[in-house]
Every structure is written in C-alpha cells, then in structure tokens.
Amino acid sequence: MRILVTGGAGFIASHVADGFIAEGHEVAVLDNLSTGFRENVPEMAVFFEVDIRDAQAVDRVVSAFRPDVIDHHAAQMDVRKSLLDPVFDAQSNIVGSINVISSAHKHGVKKLIYISTGGAVYGEPSNLPVSEQHPIHPECAYGISKHTVEHYLELYRLLYGFRYTVLRYPNVFGPRQNPHGEAGVIAIFAGVLLEGRTPTIYGDGEQLRDYVYVSDVVRANILALEAGDGEIMNIGSGAGTSVNTLFKELAQLADFRDPANYAPPRTGEIQAIYLDAARAASILGWKTEVRLADGLRKTWDWCRAVREKTLASA
Ligand SMILES: NC(=O)c1ccc[n+]([C@@H]2O[C@H](COP(=O)([O-])OP(=O)(O)OC[C@H]3O[C@@H](n4cnc5c(N)ncnc54)[C@H](O)[C@@H]3O)[C@@H](O)[C@H]2O)c1
Known part of the structure; x- marks a missing residue:
C-alpha cells in the first residue's frame, strides 16, 4: 500500500512510519517540522515539508503521492499551548485536519486513520476505565479540537461513504x-x-x-489499515x-x-x-503487549x- 503519514517527523508517527515500512508499505511523510525533526523521518520515506493549514500544499502532496491510506497524526499536541492560543490550536487541529480529509476525499484515498486522544476528550471521568460510551466533556481546547475532527470524519462517511478509523490514544511513551x-x-x-x-x-x-509503549500503538495503526471502518476506538492498557x-x-x-x-x-x-480498550480488542484484535x-x-x-x-x- 502507499501510505501518507502526516506528522511523521514527530515522536509517535515516525515510529508508525517505521512500522508501515517494515510491513512492506510505501510511505511518504508530510510534516512542517514545528515540533518534529527531519532525522526522525525514515530514510526510505519520501518527505514533504508542508503545513496542514495550507490547503493547496496538502492537496499538491496528496495529488502527487496518490496514497491508498492517509494516517493522520500531525497536530498541535500541547494542552497548555491550546489554552494559551486556542485559535492556533483550532487552525492546526481542526482546519488542518479538514484540509487533509477533504483532499483525501477529492483524490479518492481509500481510508484515513485519524489519531484522537482518550486522555483529553472525556474530561474528568465519572467511571473508570473509560469506554467510548462515556460522555465527551473536554476540559481543554486541545480536547475540543481533536474531538471535533471525529465529527467531520463521520460527516464525510455519511455524505460520501468516506472510510475512516479513529484511534483515541492514551499517554504514549x-x-x-x-x-x-x-x-x-x-x-x-x-x-x-x-x-x-x-x-x-x-x-x-x-x-x-494510562501509559502505553509506542510500539503497541504502532501495531494498532497497522491493524487499522485493514479493519475498523467507521469506528472510534480507545487504545489503552485499562x-x-x-x-x-x-x-x-x-x-x-x-x-x-x-x-x-x-x-x-x-x-x-x-x-x-x-x-477501556475492549472495542479495539474485539474490532482490531489489539491489546498492549509491552x-x-x-x-x-x-x-x-x-x-x-x-x-x-x-x-x-x-
Ligand atoms: N503523545 C501522546 O501521548 C498522545 C496522546 C494522545 C494523542 N496524541 C496524538 O498523537 C499525534 C502525535 O503526537 P506526538 O506526541 O507524536 O507529538 P509530536 O509533536 O512529536 O508530533 C506531531 C508532529 O506533527 C507535526 N505538525 C504539527 N503541526 C503541524 C502542521 N500544522 N502541519 C504539519 N505538521 C505539523 C509536528 O512537526 C510533529 O512532527 C498527535 O495527533 C497527538 O494529538 C498523542
């Protein structure tokens, strides 16, 4: 498969890109290097230094690389920064993601894997471990922006049959x-x-x-290439x-x-x-191993x- 990994110069997505390459996939990375590093990008991956807030630039990359799948990790991921500058947070995480989704739709990308957060969308939980049924009640701008994109994905599925899987990550290290x-x-x-x-x-x-080692979340992304269409799943240890x-x-x-x-x-x-990652266990066959x-x-x-x-x- 040809896979475009956004945010692939960053911590988690660079491991995900490594994982896809190890599985024999052809990988390109799109990243603006704001918090990521060029040296994290796997040698075998094509690299596009692009900001997801720039709709035309994103579109040029998707049109040139023609990915089968987009694995979308690029985000402003600093909770404190999201509170200090919610406009920047929304521009990166909401508008940037809409640019990625609409370009994926326009160019017939077969699936998009979107990385959300289990740590910031539920607020202070009323029961533990938190399942996807728990009310959404973000207590920071970052939680709002990450969750908002889940709605756009569902909208594109309803309107156009767009295929996506959402992984709500725990605290990845x-x-x-x-x-x-x-x-x-x-x-x-x-x-x-x-x-x-x-x-x-x-x-x-x-x-x-909920601390989960990065190789475990890489496996969740690999499994999501083939399963979990239209699903939103927690990834966590419980x-x-x-x-x-x-x-x-x-x-x-x-x-x-x-x-x-x-x-x-x-x-x-x-x-x-x-x-609670029971859904990921039943839909993806995923659980923590490390x-x-x-x-x-x-x-x-x-x-x-x-x-x-x-x-x-x-
Ligand atoms: N680290 C965690 O524990 C955790 C938990 C839940 C969710 N997540 C999500 O996982 C993803 C990766 O997070 P991470 O911890 O690896 O952070 P990171 O900062 O290392 O990676 C984010 C990458 O996105 C890039 N980026 C940021 N804004 C961009 C933009 N406008 N255009 C293009 N590229 C841009 C950065 O340069 C960086 O390489 C994020 O979506 C984050 O919200 C992380």
Whole structure:
C-alpha cells in the first residue's frame, strides 16, 4: 500500500512510519517540522515539508503521492499551548485536519486513520476505565479540537461513504518522545534524572494515567489499515499508573536514592484517567503487549544514549 503519514517527523508517527515500512508499505511523510525533526523521518520515506493549514500544499502532496491510506497524526499536541492560543490550536487541529480529509476525499484515498486522544476528550471521568460510551466533556481546547475532527470524519462517511478509523490514544511513551506531549512526564523525569537532579512532582503524585509503549500503538495503526471502518476506538492498557510510581521506577533505573520534590498541583489537571480498550480488542484484535517496566527501561536506555551522544559531541 502507499501510505501518507502526516506528522511523521514527530515522536509517535515516525515510529508508525517505521512500522508501515517494515510491513512492506510505501510511505511518504508530510510534516512542517514545528515540533518534529527531519532525522526522525525514515530514510526510505519520501518527505514533504508542508503545513496542514495550507490547503493547496496538502492537496499538491496528496495529488502527487496518490496514497491508498492517509494516517493522520500531525497536530498541535500541547494542552497548555491550546489554552494559551486556542485559535492556533483550532487552525492546526481542526482546519488542518479538514484540509487533509477533504483532499483525501477529492483524490479518492481509500481510508484515513485519524489519531484522537482518550486522555483529553472525556474530561474528568465519572467511571473508570473509560469506554467510548462515556460522555465527551473536554476540559481543554486541545480536547475540543481533536474531538471535533471525529465529527467531520463521520460527516464525510455519511455524505460520501468516506472510510475512516479513529484511534483515541492514551499517554504514549517511548524513544523520541516530546516532553510537551501527553506522556511528557516520562521524558522530563528521565532528562532531569540523567542530569543528576531531583524531579518535581506537581500535586500529591497520585494522579493516574494510562501509559502505553509506542510500539503497541504502532501495531494498532497497522491493524487499522485493514479493519475498523467507521469506528472510534480507545487504545489503552485499562490500568492507571501514578506519577509517584513512574518516579519510583525511573529513579530505580537511574540508581537515584533521594525523594522527589513536590510542588502545588497544576490547575485544570485531570485526577485519574485510564482507558477501556475492549472495542479495539474485539474490532482490531489489539491489546498492549509491552509491560510498563519494559517500556520504561527501553525509553530510559534511549534517553541515556542520546545524552551520552550529546555530551560526546559537545
Ligand atoms: N503523545 C501522546 O501521548 C498522545 C496522546 C494522545 C494523542 N496524541 C496524538 O498523537 C499525534 C502525535 O503526537 P506526538 O506526541 O507524536 O507529538 P509530536 O509533536 O512529536 O508530533 C506531531 C508532529 O506533527 C507535526 N505538525 C504539527 N503541526 C503541524 C502542521 N500544522 N502541519 C504539519 N505538521 C505539523 C509536528 O512537526 C510533529 O512532527 C498527535 O495527533 C497527538 O494529538 C498523542
């Protein structure tokens, strides 16, 4: 298959692009390099430096590459930035996505896989783990913008028979991860511990999140190439992990013996969320395979290797 991966210079989608290539697919990456890096783009992928807010540029790429599938990850993914600048967030995540969807429709793209967020569309959940039946109640502009696109996809399905699958991601972590993303705490703690400093935990550290290693979400994208048409699915482990536990695990890997620093909680932070992925299990045959401890070790090893390389070249 020919697959266009938007956001493929970023953390998650660069792994997804690697995964598609390993499966024998022909891949192109579209990214404006705002938070992504050219070196994350797989060597075997064609690269288009394009902003999804530019409808004509997106259309030129889709018309030139003629993908069978578009895997759409490109987004403004910083929750705090979405609150400071909701217009930019909406332009990137809503208008940008409409540009991608309408171009896919115009050029007869057979399917679009859209990456939404399970961490930001439900708000503070009334029951856990959260299934797709839980009311949508975003508490940040990012959650609103990511969810809005799901409606456009359904509209295109109703009007034109457009094929799509929505994956609502949990807190994804792993090599190349961005400290500003939804699982940024792992990259931040690893970075601080590698410098021998003490990480700061906001609040009591008992906030629960659903951390899933990046190779597991790559598999969900590969499975969605062939299944899940017109479906919206949570991707998650079904278990919550506290920030205190993350700190403990990473401190052990770093051989760091001091307690963490604690600071007042951040306003507007959800206390506990983790996702029920039963739909993804029955529709895609997907479930997590990498244990949290194994994923943390791989991420730690990667962060350490990057730091050593940076120090050696300084
Ligand atoms: N990291 C998580 O835990 C998490 C959780 C839920 C959902 N998601 C979603 O997964 C996707 C990837 O997130 P990530 O964590 O890898 O972030 P990332 O910032 O590493 O990747 C996003 C990529 O999109 C590109 N991009 C941003 N705006 C663009 C634009 N206007 N035009 C073209 N390219 C643009 C960036 O340069 C970057 O390469 C996003 O859609 C995000 O909302 C991530």
